[in-house]
Amino acid sequence: MTDKQLNILMAAMKLFASKGFDGTSTNAIATEAGVSEGLIFKHFKNKEGLLEAIINYGMEKSSVYFAEVILISDPQKRIEKAIALPFSIDPNDNQFWKLMYALKWQRGEYQSGPFELFRESLIDAFDQLGYENPELETTMIEVIIDGVATQILLKNTDAAPLLETILKKYSLK
Amino acid sequence: MTDKQLNILMAAMKLFASKGFDGTSTNAIATEAGVSEGLIFKHFKNKEGLLEAIINYGMEKSSVYFAEVILISDPQKRIEKAIALPFSIDPNDNQFWKLMYALKWQRGEYQSGPFELFRESLIDAFDQLGYENPELETTMIEVIIDGVATQILLKNTDAAPLLETILKKYSLK
DNA sequence: GTCTATACCAGGATAGAC
DNA sequence: GTCTATCCTGGTATAGAC
Numbered sequence: 001m002t003d004k005q006l007n008i009l010m011a012a013m014k015l016f017a018s019k020g021f022d023g024t025s026t027n028a029i030a031t032e033a034g035v036s037e038g039l040i041f042k043h044f045k046n047k048e049g050l051l052e053a054i055i056n057y058g059m060e061k062s063s064v065y066f067a068e069v070i071l072i073s074d075p076q077k078r079i080e081k082a083i084a085l086p087f088s089i090d091p092n093d094n095q096f097w098k099l100m101y102a103l104k105w106q107r108g109e110y111q112s113g114p115f116e117l118f119r120e121s122l123i124d125a126f127d128q129l130g131y132e133n134p135e136l137e138t139t140m141i142e143v144i145i146d147g148v149a150t151q152i153l154l155k156n157t158d159a160a161p162l163l164e165t166i167l168k169k170y171s172l173k
Numbered sequence: 174m175t176d177k178q179l180n181i182l183m184a185a186m187k188l189f190a191s192k193g194f195d196g197t198s199t200n201a202i203a204t205e206a207g208v209s210e211g212l213i214f215k216h217f218k219n220k221e222g223l224l225e226a227i228i229n230y231g232m233e234k235s236s237v238y239f240a241e242v243i244l245i246s247d248p249q250k251r252i253e254k255a256i257a258l259p260f261s262i263d264p265n266d267n268q269f270w271k272l273m274y275a276l277k278w279q280r281g282e283y284q285s286g287p288f289e290l291f292r293e294s295l296i297d298a299f300d301q302l303g304y305e306n307p308e309l310e311t312t313m314i315e316v317i318i319d320g321v322a323t324q325i326l327l328k329n330t331d332a333a334p335l336l337e338t339i340l341k342k343y344s345l346k
Numbered sequence: 347g348t349c350t351a352t353a354c355c356a357g358g359a360t361a362g363a364c
Numbered sequence: 365g366t367c368t369a370t371c372c373t374g375g376t377a378t379a380g381a382c
Binding site: 214 | 374375376377378379
């Protein structure tokens, strides 16, 4: 992966996140990346290929986060870690996550394999803790994660006090 | 507002919601609406104008929902009603709300006036109930609303049992 | 109010030189 | 690996007839 290749990737991520996939021209990407337009196609075949590269890049990143949750054996701690997930987003990755959510809404793009394992591990945790309806509780966690992500990524809410509140309300602290 | 005008509006809403604003051609809208392409521009000036018309149409709709919450004087009941809001979405309006969320992520499009009043009325409710940090509590409600909306609109989750769980967990029931 | 025909430009993509 | 030049489709928008 050359310097310019990475430039293209980063420029595309930024523009896709702010203007959307269809709203971003390859010309705009080239300019932002300080690169000729043709080079984009040499490296990524076409615009769709560029998007795929970005998604792959981010998938690897996110499975690391998920793994950190799944590997915790204590069920209570695992759940807490899951809730804390959106709060531990590296601000440098904000662009990427914005894009992921935008894609979900725009094109129904889905988080695949690693996300399923994550969900399963939460159901298992609630099960171990003797909750009546582990699936429903897990859905609740997803609700919170999506809601918090919206708040942080879209409204730049101060995250720290929110995490406290949620853990308290969730009787996890 | 003529029949064809309404056809255009509905077709555009449907396509914008599924393919995104930039991903939808005026040609596709015309076909879906059973109308000539030129007519779109006669009625709405341009594609952007069509989007604005849709947003206005939905703003009026949403301020009705918000008003239902704001007008409740009992603070506890007001909060419950607010939480129940995303659960009472008319399935016929799913397309519209999907579009609203997609726009939020794509273009940072905002919920304006009526939404601010909604937020204020929740802060007031928590204040009346003697909560320590009404702003933070209100943000929590927003988190839940956004999370639930994501769940319902994007993942077609069964809503009813989820509402129960939330109200219980929130010590509101 | 509505359709047909058409102008015009922007966007994605390719070829070939360096 | 990278740039320049260029092709061509398809998308927005307008004009004018009915």
